Amino acid sequence: MSETFPSKAAEHPRPTMIDVARRAGVGLGTVSRVVNGGHGVRDETARRVRAAIDELGFQRNEVARALRPGKKSTSLALVLGDLTNPFYASIAKASLEVAGQSGYAVVLGSVDEDPEGEKRAIQELVSRQVAGLMIVPDQGDHAFLQGAGVPVVFVDRPATGIDADIVMIDNEGGGRIAAEHLLAQGHRRIAILLAPSYYTIGRRLRGFRRAHRAAGVEVDETLVVQLPEGNAEAAEKATREVMLRADAPTAIFASTNFLAEGVLRALGVLRALGELGQEPAVVGFDDFRLADMLPTPVTVVASDTAELGRSAARLLLDRASGTDTRPPQRIVLPCALIERGSGERPPGSAADRTTG
């Protein structure tokens, strides 16, 4: 390969450590040792490495900075839940982009909603000397981060036990506009399905209650359904149960994207079995791919999840570089309703004949 090297080097403008190593015919570790003082490297080898650095037009200290260990980390850590949840994937993608633009890599810790696993993952990442942490926190105390000595930005949910930056969406506002929308169409019995006790879900419920209060409508507490798990299966089961009651709700507010999927699955089954007396209005929280292509396109409360990731990464980079020394900030992004059909059904709609 070495014959083709010069043309290759000309191809890409910013040569890297690998180029130096290949040019000098040594490993990366040798380049590192030469740049950091040359201990344990033969003179002839060190000369070759220095020549390669010069020929490639590198700044010596640029190489040194990149290789000298323990100095000025250029990695950020991102700790979040299941990447196959589009909500997390979108945050990860956006923060990666922003970090990359500033020359930072992102080390990922994905934890499946398990507080102990999260704590281990965070401590692991801190011991890797990242320049900062972005965390979508699980429940549980995050006071242990107080002594870590790295800036932390929480995403989507605040943590307890530590006063740090947080970038989140207006959950209460989102819950409020969902309920307002359904109330405005005359719904008076609106079920709300709640994933296990996250901060975000609690705020969405609070907004839901506020809208009812403002409209002078009492919330039927038997329609406030606390699910044992936050997945589609749990929502499907709960929807079946609530829709088979004599006093079934005329509308359902699903407080996450996965729960909305479960609601729609349950309604599809009941419809197919002819057991759905009337078609409830459905509003979801968080938009999802293909929501507009389902048999009845799904109305959702949406927010800019990519912007959550971007804002968090920008803030963290400013904290890490020391350019932002303000006290902990709270950035709140707005929510908006996207009307697509499922949320616009009036009370007492006949069940759709087509199965879905």
Added chain:
Amino acid sequence: MSETFPSKAAEHPRPTMIDVARRAGVGLGTVSRVVNGGHGVRDETARRVRAAIDELGFQRNEVARALRPGKKSTSLALVLGDLTNPFYASIAKASLEVAGQSGYAVVLGSVDEDPEGEKRAIQELVSRQVAGLMIVPDQGDHAFLQGAGVPVVFVDRPATGIDADIVMIDNEGGGRIAAEHLLAQGHRRIAILLAPSYYTIGRRLRGFRRAHRAAGVEVDETLVVQLPEGNAEAAEKATREVMLRADAPTAIFASTNFLAEGVLRALGVLRALGELGQEPAVVGFDDFRLADMLPTPVTVVASDTAELGRSAARLLLDRASGTDTRPPQRIVLPCALIERGSGERPPGSAADRTTG
């Protein structure tokens, strides 16, 4: 916070660097310096750090290994495309899990199908001295990796210019079973939509052609549609065009999940406008969330994308640790057809009256 520390330490069995730093009342950098010889640390401080290490039951060399720079990296790099594509998210999640079980972190490089960006990202990650690389390669020569001195496992597609491990799915077999399925139902005019010239797409087309040849059916080359881009919009446009031809196909094979979405959108629009003469059968490649909930549930060729990520991470860890010294391996995972309805329409089906 320090009063509550002992109970905290008891809580989690594996204390970390942060615990040592907090116990000693110093920063992580100080712990690092003490463990690596104690240069530039006052005796009293060094004593406190060593006492903390002892009290927490740490092995000195365990701390040293975690903090001594340049030694035995415990990070893997993963370079792949857009994380909001569920295919990539699934690979990322699975490889993260496997790496995590072995105490490895994963540094992520996400590149949006841009060969130059990919090259920069890879070189960046190599210079961070990761123990190995998992790469879902873009087009372009990867010979530059030959000199990098780290093990590389390619995922989903082989790279050119380098002989390395590859974990992939049976693309040709997948293309073949999609076409066989449609041919078996009497389809003779089957359009295939192709994303830009990836290796995987080429193999799917090859399988598509083989199935035709085996059935004695000639492929109409005007129905082999090479798209300018790999997104739903390009597929939507192409589907509209091909379905409005006098000799429209009776079936469509979409060679990726995003293309399948575009096909379905185009059919929905044509149906709503009353411009769809007959309803084509549709088969997609790669399963996607909610495929079973669309107005006509979507038949797809599916593979275990999580297993792609898991296999790649396992192989890479074995290469990095030196326990696997075989020549470069090629692991091929099977594909299977999931019949849901859209792929089982016979030729000449009347257009569905409901809009979707």
